[in-house]
Amino acid sequence: MRRDVAIVSWASFETPSEPARNEVEMLLPVIQEALGKVGLSQRDIGFTVSGSSDYLQGFPFAFVGALDAVGAWPPIRESHVEMDGAFALYEAVNVLQEEGIDTALVYAFARPSRGELDRTLTLQLDPYVVAPLWPDARSLAGLQAQALKDKGVDVPDVPPTHVADGAVAVVLAVGDRARALTGNPVWIRGIDHRIEPPALGVRDLTVSPSTETAAKVAGASGLDAAYLHVPYPHQELVLRHALGLNGQTVDAAAGPTMVGGLERFAAAAAAISAGRAKRAVAHATSGPCLQQNLVAVLEGAS
Amino acid sequence: MTDVLVADHAIEYTYTRSTGPIIGAFLAGLRDKRFVGVRASDGRVLVPPAEYDPVTSDDLTELVDVADTGVVTTWTWNDDPVAGQPFDRPFAWALVKLDGADTGLLAAVDVPRDEMRTGLRVHARWADERVGAITDLACFTAGEGEGVTQGTVGEPVAIVETPIRLDFSYTPGVAASRFLRSVEKGEIVGQRCPKCQKVYVPPRGACSMCGVATDEELTLSGKGTVTTFCITNVPSPGLDPPYVTAWIRLDGADITSMFLIQECDPKDVRLGMRVEPVWAEDKQPNIGSIKYYRPSGEPDAPYDDYKEYI
Numbered sequence: 001m002r003r004d005v006a007i008v009s010w011a012s013f014e015t016p017s018e019p020a021r022n023e024v025e026m027l028l029p030v031i032q033e034a035l036g037k038v039g040l041s042q043r044d045i046g047f048t049v050s051g052s053s054d055y056l057q058g059f060p061f062a063f064v065g066a067l068d069a070v071g072a073w074p075p076i077r078e079s080h081v082e083m084d085g086a087f088a089l090y091e092a093v094n095v096l097q098e099e100g101i102d103t104a105l106v107y108a109f110a111r112p113s114r115g116e117l118d119r120t121l122t123l124q125l126d127p128y129v130v131a132p133l134w135p136d137a138r139s140l141a142g143l144q145a146q147a148l149k150d151k152g153v154d155v156p157d158v159p160p161t162h163v164a165d166g167a168v169a170v171v172l173a174v175g176d177r178a179r180a181l182t183g184n185p186v187w188i189r190g191i192d193h194r195i196e197p198p199a200l201g202v203r204d205l206t207v208s209p210s211t212e213t214a215a216k217v218a219g220a221s222g223l224d225a226a227y228l229h230v231p232y233p234h235q236e237l238v239l240r241h242a243l244g245l246n247g248q249t250v251d252a253a254a255g256p257t258m259v260g261g262l263e264r265f266a267a268a269a270a271a272i273s274a275g276r277a278k279r280a281v282a283h284a285t286s287g288p289c290l291q292q293n294l295v296a297v298l299e300g301a302s
Numbered sequence: 303m304t305d306v307l308v309a310d311h312a313i314e315y316t317y318t319r320s321t322g323p324i325i326g327a328f329l330a331g332l333r334d335k336r337f338v339g340v341r342a343s344d345g346r347v348l349v350p351p352a353e354y355d356p357v358t359s360d361d362l363t364e365l366v367d368v369a370d371t372g373v374v375t376t377w378t379w380n381d382d383p384v385a386g387q388p389f390d391r392p393f394a395w396a397l398v399k400l401d402g403a404d405t406g407l408l409a410a411v412d413v414p415r416d417e418m419r420t421g422l423r424v425h426a427r428w429a430d431e432r433v434g435a436i437t438d439l440a441c442f443t444a445g446e447g448e449g450v451t452q453g454t455v456g457e458p459v460a461i462v463e464t465p466i467r468l469d470f471s472y473t474p475g476v477a478a479s480r481f482l483r484s485v486e487k488g489e490i491v492g493q494r495c496p497k498c499q500k501v502y503v504p505p506r507g508a509c510s511m512c513g514v515a516t517d518e519e520l521t522l523s524g525k526g527t528v529t530t531f532c533i534t535n536v537p538s539p540g541l542d543p544p545y546v547t548a549w550i551r552l553d554g555a556d557i558t559s560m561f562l563i564q565e566c567d568p569k570d571v572r573l574g575m576r577v578e579p580v581w582a583e584d585k586q587p588n589i590g591s592i593k594y595y596r597p598s599g600e601p602d603a604p605y606d607d608y609k610e611y612i
Contacts, residue, residue, distance in 0.1 A: 020306045022475025025507040028515055042513050058313050058470045068506055071513020115470045119384050123466065127317065128325050129350040129436045130408055132464050134386030139395045142378025143408075150376065150420045158378070197356035201397045201406030202348065205376065 005096050006178035006185030007170055007298070009037040010266035014166035014256055017113035023057060027109045027167040028069040034169035035105070038181040042071045045171075046101035048078045049092050051085030051108040052258050055120050066109060077101075084108060085168060085262030086229070086284030086294050092172055093191055102177040109167040110258040117163050117257060124287060126198055137161050137288065141232040144205040144289040148234055151206050155234040162231060162254035168263045184273040186298050190218035193294035195287075205289050211242035214295040215281070223297075225249040225277035227268040229261045229284045238290060243281060261285065261294065272300045307479045307587055311472035316465040324353045326458030327365055332438035333459070335428045336451035337368045339403050346404035365455070368402035370447040371425040375399050375406045379415055385467075388441050394418045398442055402450060410441040417444065434459035477507035480519065482587040490579075492555055494518040500556035504589075526550040526595070527603040528575040529558050529611040533568045544568045550577060550595060551611045558611050565596035574608060576600040 011033035018026055035041060042048075048070060054062040063080045072078065079095075081088045085108025092104040112120065118136035125131040138161045148155045172178075178185040194210035194217075196203050226245055230236045230252040240250065251271075255263045261284025268282040279299045286292040321329060324340055328351050331338035340351035341364040349368055354361060377396035383389055388410035396418075397406025411424055425447025432438035474482065477493060481504040484491040493505035493516035500509060502516060509516050531548035538545075546568045549558040563571050565580070577595040585591040 020473065020476050020479070022473065022478065022507070025475050025477065025515075028508050028513070031513070055313075055468065058311055058468060058472065068508040068510040069513060071509065071511060073511035114472060115468055116384065119386070120468055122386075123468075127319060127464055128321060128462060129328070131466075132386075132436050132462075133388060133408065133410070134384060135395060135408060136380065136382075136384050136387070139378050139380045142380075143376045143395060143397060146378055146420065147376040197352075199348070199350065199352060199356065199405065200408055201350075201375075201399070202352075202356045 001093070001097060003097050003174045004187055005093050005172055005174055006187045007265060007269040008173045008178050008181045008185055009034045009171040010169065010269055011037070012166065012168035012263050012266050014164050014259070014263070016164055018111055018165040023062065023066055023109050023111055024068045026111065026165065027066060027107065030167040031069055031105065031107055031169045034171050038171060040103065040171065040181070042076070042105070045103050045105045046077065047092055047095045047104040048076055049080065049088040049095075049104065049106055051081045051083050051088040051262065052110060053082055055123055056110050056112050056115060056258065058115065070105070083286050084229075084258050084260065084284050086265060086282075087193065087261070087286065089170060089172070089262060089265060090191055090193055090294060093188060096172060096174050102174050104172040105169065106172065106262065107167065107169040108259045108262045110256045111165040112163055112257055113165050118161050121257070121288075130200075140200065140288040141235075143200065145232070145234045147205045148237065153206070153237060155237065158232055158234065164256040166256035166259045168259050168266055170262060170265055170269075184300065186269040186272045186300060189297040189299050190220070191294070191296040192217035193292060195292040198291070200289060203289070206238065208238050208242040208290050208293060211239055211283070211290070211293040211295060214293050215243050218295045218297050220281050220295055220297050223248050223279055223281055225251070225268070225271060225280035227264040227271070227280060227282045228252040229264045230254060231260070231285065235285070235290055239283060243283070243295070249277065265296065265298070268298050272298055305479060305483055306473055307482055309472050311470040312467060314465070314467040316463050318461060318463050321459055321462055322353055323458055324351045324362065326460060327351070327455050329434045329436070329459035329462065330456045332436065333432045333434040334451070334456055335370070335426070335432070336455070337370060337400055337426070338455055339366045339368050340364060341366050347402060348405050349400055349403035349407050366402065367450050367452055368400045369450045370400070371423065371449065372398045372400035372403065374411065374420055374422045374424060376420060377411065377418055379418065396424075396442065398424055409439060412441045412443045435462055475507055477505040477516070481505055484521070485589065485591045486585050486587040488581050488585055490522045490524050490552065491519050492522055494520060501554055502557055503552055503555040503559060520554065522552050522554045524552065524579045525598055526552040526577055527608050528563070528571065528573055528577060529608045530573060531563065531571050533571070546571050548577075548595070549611070551608055561592065562594040563596065564594040572602070573612070574602040574605065576603060
């Protein structure tokens with residue numbers, strides 16, 4: 001990266017089921033908290049990008065409606081990924097390489113408790129030979145867990161798919177701007193994401209070569225902590241192996257779908273800025289059975 | 303405590319997709335009760351076939367017949383089937399590597415739970431009616447099948463139709479719930495932005511320009527001014543042409559809302575016309591409780607009053 005990018009602020013919210021507020025009402029205080037902690041308003045933000053899935057809300061272009069929580073006036077430079085917010089952060093890190101864009105707001109939100117997440121996630125699968133069978137997300141994770149068992153790995157049972165509502169916002173800034181905004185910028189030293197073939201039967205589900213490659217490109221060595229995005233518990237074992245973790249502090253969480261990966265960045269940044277970790281990996285996954293993986297290396301001031 | 307409204311909501315659509323020659327051949331094979339794979343760059347046979355090599359991304363073209371019998375490479379027991387799945391009772395999902403193939407095909411397996419295991423030999427059970435879709439393969443079941451069917455595959459399937467449906471228990475949010483409850487009482491409430499003072503109707507809980515919560519609520523008279531309109535001359539369900547749809551700036555609001563204009567000749571509708579709501583007798587917490595707007599009889603609003611909203 002030509003320009004150093006740091007996480008300067010974050011806020012997150014998770015609840016098993018948000019009873020009353022809609023996505024915008026749930027997201028707004030989270031964005032305000034993240035911006036407010038470093039004294040910024042939306043007008044100070046050079047690039048805004050979000051991760052969410054309209055299928056969870058049940059409306060086309062629901063992600064555009066979420067901009068109500070941002071205050072997109074005068075018109076802002078904005079983007080969206082139909083993925084976990086961590087992949088939106090990846091886009092933000094790249095846009096921050098441009099001269100003139102010094103700050104970015106990244107957010108993610110989801111309220112899957114209103115639908116049937118195990119079926120909604122089916123729509124991310126191959127539409128010809130897989131999705132018409134409506135395999136539920138938990139069952140696909142079960143195939144992976146059994147493959148691990150058959151290899152002799154002691155794996156936990158596959159629990160029901162973690163359904164939670166929530167939102168997360170992360171503020172990024174470059175170089176001196178980051179130092180001016182906070183005494184504890186958490187620098188993103190490297191970041192990469194890789195994807196595996198879409199056909200489940202082509203992959204060896206017991207390993208995660210995409211995580212390995214992403215970690216290598218991101219420079220994931222010399223770590224003392226790892227914040228792993230783990231939708232199902234057995235996946236932690238696959239990720240530990242792919243990242244070569246051995247003795248590091250590992251914090252694994254599922255989080256709300258579309259939110260959980262970006263939340264790992266917030267959790268890692270919180271640990272580093274509080275001095276509980278020095279150099280940590282933040283990881284996010286997307287797709288069935290760890291199909292796509294993003295790895296970033298975060299570090300406090302040396 | 304907010305009085306939360308909840309409504310059933312579904313999205314439903316039948317996707318129509320072209321298949322291409324490789325997936326098309328695989329689906330044509332299923333229609334003929336046989337399996338067709340494709341040879342990958344490294345010599346492996348992929349079933350289901352892929353158009354492009356999963357490692358090198360090369361075009362793949364060599365179709366290979368494989369058996370209707372194979373082996374379970376991994377599996378899981380599904381205690382809670384969901385809508386659309388092959389069975390509505392507990393069943394096993396598995397990846398099945400067919401004899402002659404090197405990769406697993408996802409399918410249901412119809413065997414008792416205590417007989418399900420990795421390494422189980424299974425064969426295809428076909429649907430009675432086959433249309434050239436993955437569902438032509440009903441499931442796998444234990445034991446040996448017919449083996450490999452040789453010969454030319456029928457005409458590749460060109461198109462598949464896949465219906466999807468997702469169901470939601472929809473809640474509109476705090477601000478919209480309060481608005482709909484006010485409508486149920488024959489009132490229209492809006493919310494004011496504490497920053498720019500703009501009034502939103504219906505309220506959305508946030509000012510989309512300032513990105514702040516709008517918690518100050520106010521009740522509007524309901525009267526308004528036509529800022530622009532459209533006369534429609536083709537029929538629509540429940541509406542006889544010609545009918546008029548208008549954007550109306552409600553008095554006190556800073557955004558316009560769309561309503562029908564009735565009880566007047568379409569040719570008399572004009573910008574600046576003053577209008578009032580006609581409420582349904584049986585009011586519900588939905589916007590249909592305002593049946594339409596009609597002329598209020600007041601003099602037209604001056605252009606300056608609504609020029610920002612055209």
